[in-house]
Amino acid sequence: MNEINMQQELIRLEEEGLTRHLRPLSMCKGKYFFSKQKILNLSSNDYLNLSGNRKVKNAAIKAIKKYKCGTGASPLVSGYFDIHCELENSIASLLGQEECIIWGSGFLANLGILKAIAKRDDYIYADKLVHASLIDGCLLSNANLFRYRHNDLNHLEELIKKSPVKGKKIIVTESVFSMDGDIAPIANLIQIAEKYNALFIVDEAHALGVFGKTGGGVCQDLKTNRKPDIIVGTLSKALGSYGGFAACSGMIKKYLVNKARSYIYSTGLPPACAATAQASLNIIQEYPKLGVRTLKKARLFHTILAKAGFRMPPFNSQIIPLHIGDNTKAVKLSKILLERYGLLIPAIRPPTVPVGTSRLRLTVTLGHNNNELLYMARAIEKSARELNIL
Numbered sequence: 001m002n003e004i005n006m007q008q009e010l011i012r013l014e015e016e017g018l019t020r021h022l023r024p025l026s027m028c029k030g031k032y033f034f035s036k037q038k039i040l041n042l043s044s045n046d047y048l049n050l051s052g053n054r055k056v057k058n059a060a061i062k063a064i065k066k067y068k069c070g071t072g073a074s075p076l077v078s079g080y081f082d083i084h085c086e087l088e089n090s091i092a093s094l095l096g097q098e099e100c101i102i103w104g105s106g107f108l109a110n111l112g113i114l115k116a117i118a119k120r121d122d123y124i125y126a127d128k129l130v131h132a133s134l135i136d137g138c139l140l141s142n143a144n145l146f147r148y149r150h151n152d153l154n155h156l157e158e159l160i161k162k163s164p165v166k167g168k169k170i171i172v173t174e175s176v177f178s179m180d181g182d183i184a185p186i187a188n189l190i191q192i193a194e195k196y197n198a199l200f201i202v203d204e205a206h207a208l209g210v211f212g213k214t215g216g217g218v219c220q221d222l223k224t225n226r227k228p229d230i231i232v233g234t235l236s237k238a239l240g241s242y243g244g245f246a247a248c249s250g251m252i253k254k255y256l257v258n259k260a261r262s263y264i265y266s267t268g269l270p271p272a273c274a275a276t277a278q279a280s281l282n283i284i285q286e287y288p289k290l291g292v293r294t295l296k297k298a299r300l301f302h303t304i305l306a307k308a309g310f311r312m313p314p315f316n317s318q319i320i321p322l323h324i325g326d327n328t329k330a331v332k333l334s335k336i337l338l339e340r341y342g343l344l345i346p347a348i349r350p351p352t353v354p355v356g357t358s359r360l361r362l363t364v365t366l367g368h369n370n371n372e373l374l375y376m377a378r379a380i381e382k383s384a385r386e387l388n389i390l
């Protein structure tokens with residue numbers, strides 16, 4: 001793409017209300033500021049509010065003092081420390097998997113895993129709404145990719161039956177979907193994976209810490225004998241840190257360590273990130289009800305919005321989509337909320353979500369108190385009425 005093509009593409013994005021902008025935020029004493037205005041953030045994935053937790057911050061500081069800021073090499077060279085190993089063991093044990101591998105990020109994990117595991121003659125079946133990192137991993141692998149309608153098990157089976165018997169089959173889903181907050185029928189998907197001898201990969205990025213009897217994600221509560229073959233996750237959401245992981249069998253770990261390019265050819269995670277995630281995991285173990293409390297707040301917020309007259313999808317999780325449809329209207333609503341009410345909720349538009357489904361993606365965290373939730377709901381209601389959205 002040359003410069004003229006780039007300019008044309010930017011003009012098209014502007015005309016369609018799809019331009020994205022960076023917004024430099026500042027923080028003071030744990031509060032967000034934008035252009036010197038104090039703001040409330042209703043778009044963070046720091047679901048348990050652990051990123052600013054004193055114990056978690058102290059763990060990062062201690063790790064920087066003991067180790068260094070960076071690891072200086074890829075894990076297989078000299079960028080893998082005891083602190084990474086300890087974190088891997090903690091995650092594997094929480095998720096009930098044999099082993100775990102820590103990655104530079106969740107995005108890198110998904111790219112590396114799918115590229116390493118799926119080959120040209122294989123068949124991947126991915127839910128229509130899975131995250132960009134999973135799709136990019138599937139595309140990078142050059143395997144045959146089929147997208148089944150969102151959470152539609154019949155469509156998934158139809159697609160599997162249509163493909164040749166030869167070739168490995170891989171089913172890919174998220175547990176809690178990032179932009180809709182709804183939940184995949186994991187137990188049924190496991191049955192289908194068993195029936196067709198398919199490998200089953202689940203991304204628990206938005207479920208870890210919030211779902212599961214001790215915060216181990218949706219898969220932790222499964223009553224099935226078989227578990228997913230690979231559970232992918234991130235350290236960057238409920239664990240309040242940065243980095244990604246894959247929890248799996250010892251054999252799959254060995255394979256990925258040897259074959260996943262985004263693991264082999266990328267620098268190991270900074271020690272402070274590993275320490276932060278470990279400290280958050282310790283807190284989650286100590287207080288296993290943090291997820292339940294977050295969901296309770298989210299349910300309250302969902303109820304307030306529904307009472308205000310918004311047509312809400314059923315309550316599922318801490319991720320609450322407020323559907324607007326039109327790109328420009330979604331951007332206008334977001335702008336009014338920021339400028340007039342100090343609320344940060346960027347509009348989510350295509351290609352992040354399907355065309356015609358632009359929305360405000362509201363994420364309730366343990367850091368929001370009830371007064372703030374009420375204030376935010378009222379601000380959204382007033383602004384939506386002004387724009388004739390409500």
Ligand SMILES: Cc1ncc(COP(=O)(O)O)c(C=O)c1O
Pocket residue numbers: 105106107108110131133174178203205206234235236242243244
């Ligand atoms: C479902 C899902 N998987 C993976 C990722 C990527 O994780 P990370 O932010 O650690 O790169 C995200 C990030 O938003 C996500 O929503």
